[in-house]
Amino acid sequence: MPPIDQAPGAPAVAPTRRQIRRWRRYLADERAEAAAYRDLASRRTGEERAILLALADAEKRHEQHWLDLLGDQVGRPLPGDVRSRVLGALARRFGGVFVLALAQRAEARSTYGEDVDATPTMAADERIHEEVVRSLAMRGRSRMSGTFRAAVFGANDGLVSNLALVLGIGASGVATSTVLLTGLAGLLAGALSMGAGEYVSVRSQRELLEASRPSPQARDALPHLDLDANELALVYRARGMGAEEAQARAAGVLADLSVLGGGAVVLPADDAAAAGAGTEEVDEHETVGSALGAALASFCFFAGGAIVPVLPYLLGMEGWAAVALASGLVGVALLGTGATVGVLSGSSPAKRALRQLAIGFGAAAATYLLGLAFGTSVA
Missing domain, CATH: 1.20.1260 (Ferritin)
Structure with missing residues (x-):
């Protein structure tokens, strides 16, 4: 062989x-x-x-x-x-x-x-x-990063914040009905807040990016620039080029325009962006995502995460049994979200899952201990 x-x-x-x-x-x-x-x-x-x-x-x-x-x-x-x-x-x-x-x-x-x-x-x-x-x-x-970020952040925040809220209130010794009402109120208030905040955040970021885009009027101005003064070089310098490189690049663009005889303006992609003559939408818009899409994703995933720690109380459980089941369900969900982020980012799903679990349970444990300190005990 x-x-x-x-x-x-x-x-x-x-x-x-x-x-x-x-x-x-x-x-x-x-x-x-x-x-x-x-x-x-x-x-x-x-x-x-x-x-x-x-x-x-x-x-x-x-x-x-x-x-x-x-x-x-x-x-x-x-x-x-x-x-x-x-x-x-x-x-x-x-x-x-x-x-x-x-x-x-x-x-x-x-x-x-x-x-x-x-x-x-x-x-x-x-x-x-x-x-x-x-x-x-x-x-x-890139396409999914904006909405995906909002979804992961919303789900994780809903899981952790509502578990912390439910455990903290439950540890103070209040009635089970109060814990349930608090959890549902936290779900609704948090989901609305997350959705509104995500919309404002993404919308503002897109507006900032839009303000940084080159002006479309620059295309029309190019044929009329003074070849000797060559103001176009200042645009390149403002965008990070050295003086000599900017002068050479601008001179080349204007020379091309002269050859065209004032006709249609044809520029390389990088010159178009620098000179304000580009018509393609910048890639950052795709990465940031839609404001409405991010808001809806954040609202829905926060609500989906926040309902998990409330489920035992909706089923009529109370005391340590409810605390244990709520913590277990949230733990499984945190492991799932962490592993999903790991897979999509091309990194280790196990490491991301354990990191998500540690952060979530750490925050919930801190709130639970505060509830014990200021309340009585879990009934």
Whole structure:
């Protein structure tokens, strides 16, 4: 069984059972990832589709490497690991940024760099694949970042603030009906406040960005600038260029206008932005998101989070049982929101989940201790 793509340093002797098991696992994972990329490509068009199909072809090359090493010991096809199977299932049904973020994480987990049986080329491929998928996911992350920020912040704030409120009031020893009423009042007041605050915040940020955009009237003014004074250079200098570079850039733009004979103004994208002649909306608007969308997301997710610690009291529970169930439900929700943020940001879901849990329970515990200090006890 001659391995035709043997990695440098790999043993030339017959493979061990452990090696064969590992190669078969790699083979299964490569097949699963290639299938996931093909499924994602089926939901795309144009350049994105071509890129995803190229990634699937690359995984096919890696698959062939393990087939060559295994020879007649390939055996029955193995399923990919759990994460690869989850990625494949999601890719078959969805095609959004969440699936691309999972694919990015899958590429980042590659151990080919430490495995002597994988070639250096394969290890380098996996690192580049991670960057390719990161780039594909980048625009989707930008589109959703404004609303997503509001949703995560709203859900987390609703979970933590209402749990802290319910535990603090409950620890003071008041009646269960008072705790329930306080929790519902906190839900409504907080959701309205969050929605209104998010609308004002995003709207104000968009207005600030709009004020920083170049004036459209600058396009009409360009043909009439004094070629000797060249005021356009001041625009470039005000936007960060050095004096000589700005003068050269402005002279080039005005020279192009002279060649056009005063006709339609055609500028490169970077010159258009600097000279105030651009018509494309700046990318920051897409990142900030819609004010109304962010407000609705914040309201709904705050209310959704805030109802969780109130649920035990709505079910008629009281005392320590209600406190324990409310804390447990909020803990699960905090872990879920933290893990979701981790996946979408391309970082470790476990670390983000535990961080979210620690912050939320820390705030709730502080309020609960204050309730104990100023009240009596939980009935």
